[in-house]
Amino acid sequence: MICxxxxxxxxxxxxxxxxxxxxxxxxxxxxxxxxxxxxxxxPKFVIVMFQKYCGVPFDRDYPVHVQxxxxxxxxxxxxxxxxxxxxxxxxxxxxxxx
Numbered sequence: 001m002i003c004x005x006x007x008x009x010x011x012x013x014x015x016x017x018x019x020x021x022x023x024x025x026x027x028x029x030x031x032x033x034x035x036x037x038x039x040x041x042x043p044k045f046v047i048v049m050f051q052k053y054c055g056v057p058f059d060r061d062y063p064v065h066v067q068x069x070x071x072x073x074x075x076x077x078x079x080x081x082x083x084x085x086x087x088x089x090x091x092x093x094x095x096x097x098x
Contacts, residue, residue, distance in 0.1 A: 004028055007084040018055025020066055025084055026050040029065055042070045042077050
């Protein structure tokens, strides 16, 4: 489950040149749904604040906010994020964390 303000980890490489890569950490700023959608549909996209984002800003007022759309693999869609508190010791090797 994702919610506003939650620390999340990206689970795939979306844009390597802009540091939107697998295991990037960010905070959820907003979750946007299509107005006519009903549960349990996926959101249209999730806005995540990545401190290390170095690409073109989607919004001039918030240059480190990135829109993460659902990814369809096979016949199933998913938002490629997981909660960062589920990080294991093995996944954190080589990472600089507080």
